[in-house]
Amino acid sequence: MSNRLHTVTPVVLSSTMSSRVPGCSVYLKMENQQLSGSFKLRGIGYHAQQAVERGASHLVMASGGNAGLALSCAAKILAVPCTVVVPVTTAEPILHSLKLDGARVIVSGGFGVHGDDYNSATKRALEEAKNPKSAYIHAYDHPEIWEGHSTIIEELEEQLPCKPEVLVVAVGGAGLLCGILSGLQKIGPKTVGACSLEGPGMVSSCSLEGSETLSSCSLDGPWTFYFIVDSVAKSLGARMVCSQALQWAFQFKVLSEVVTDAEAVSSCLQFADDQRVLVEPACGAALSAVYYGTICRLQEQGYLQMKSTNPIVVVIVCGGSGVSLQLLQNWEKSTGIVQTDAVHSNNSHD
Incomplete structure (x- = not known):
């Protein structure tokens, strides 16, 4: 590789x-x-890299942990913007690390709207990825x-x-x-x-x-x-x-x-x-x-x-x-x- x-x-x-x-x-x-x-940088990094080579100029993921950190790290290396939608329960140190890498962080949740769990955060992330130049990066299933x-x-x-x-x-x-x-x-x-x-x-x-x-x-x-x-x-x-x-x-x-x-x-x-x-x-x-x-x-x-x-x-x-x-x-x-x-x-x- x-x-x-x-x-x-x-x-x-x-x-x-x-x-x-x-x-x-x-x-x-x-x-x-x-x-x-x-380890997640291995797979998510490669997936992000391939998405950029296919023409993506914006990477999107739903994650409140290591997958999101892997994407923000990969996006920084690839010099492309990324958005990470996190559940409302995501720990502050994770949010801080994502922002340090330059990720756009959407903390979406509360009252059952989005982000109160991983599934609802995923729905919001998929909405963010509807732009043809955006690529949705799954946390593990690809x-x-x-x-x-x-x-x-x-x-x-x-x-x-x-x-x-x-x-x-x-x-x-x-x-x-x-x-x-x-x-x-x-x-x-x-x-x-x-x-x-x-x-x-x-x-x-x-x-x-x-x-x-x-x-x-x-x-x-x-x-x-x-x-x-x-x-x-x-x-x-x-x-x-x-x-x-x-x-x-x-x-x-x-x-x-x-x-x-x-x-x-x-x-x-x-x-x-x-x-x-x-x-x-x-x-x-x-x-x-x-x-x-x-x-x-x-x-x-x-x-x-x-x-x-x-x-x-x-x-x-x-x-x-x-x-x-x-x-x-x-x-x-x-x-x-x-x-x-x-x-x-x-x-x-x-």
């Missing part, structure tokens, strides 16, 4: 997290280091977005010593998941290592309590995916999953897991201790697969069967800008996390 707007992010081997999955090496794909703060996200797989091929056996991926609307699957389809019979795409595989779906999960599906495939739909993390609060994700999910075995709000937030806190990095609870939900022993449990139950002698687990650290030290402390209190929690027992650092 030439003239990309995103950056190639590092892959970090975490000895601390590896110690929680005995016999495995846990690598972190640090998407939090994208210019916009999350093939060009998935194409942009698929570059994660291309980079992992180059960065890892061998094929990973488990990918840990957080899912809200499933744009990232679609990108990962799209990347694997492009690889064809190859994988990161010399193994073929033929053979048993697994996709795991995990949710925060109170949220919906992807349905269980099955087919063959050699990679393992662990994806998460979250209720407390606002950046994973999509109303529905990409239909393409549901279609592609039939190519893999799917296992659903549930992550509590406390586990997601606690994992953010532990990750801050281990890696000195702040991430949103959406990302914490993915991290909990390591911190709360889900991968180990699935191995013990026979759902995960590692093939190599030193299997690689990759956690996509999706990032997110809706986090601060104060917010983490507030979430810690609101979820009732206590410092004696088992996840805090390991105080070593990478």
Whole structure:
């Protein structure tokens, strides 16, 4: 992908997290280091870039979080104006960041008019995009977005010593998941290592309590995916999953897991201790697969069967800008996390 707007992010081997999955090496794909703060710059940046090449001179989106920040960042790089319609509940720091990037921000809501949730904000954004020179950019559900996200797989091929056996991926609307699957389809019979795409595989779906999960599906495939739909993390609060994700999910075995709000937030806190990095609870939900022993449990139950002698687990650290030290402390209190929690027992650092 030439003239990309995103950056190639590092892959970090975490000895601390590896110690929680005995016999495995846990690598972190640090998407939090994208210019916009999350992986979303990959897909939204590419989609915006293609829209401009097709003649658009104004970009429009409905988003109250990381997708909007990715668009405002992309629009700034592309030197085109953009409008982001946000729900009335959007946090002030997000509004501030959008405006710093030069975005026109419409806070539309109240009394059920527009913007009181994502769906109504979308209606207003579609109205804004009716101009022939405007392009509506979806937050996650578009093939060009998935194409942009698929570059994660291309980079992992180059960065890892061998094929990973488990990918840990957080899912809200499933744009990232679609990108990962799209990347694997492009690889064809190859994988990161010399193994073929033929053979048993697994996709795991995990949710925060109170949220919906992807349905269980099955087919063959050699990679393992662990994806998460979250209720407390606002950046994973999509109303529905990409239909393409549901279609592609039939190519893999799917296992659903549930992550509590406390586990997601606690994992953010532990990750801050281990890696000195702040991430949103959406990302914490993915991290909990390591911190709360889900991968180990699935191995013990026979759902995960590692093939190599030193299997690689990759956690996509999706990032997110809706986090601060104060917010983490507030979430810690609101979820009732206590410092004696088992996840805090390991105080070593990478």
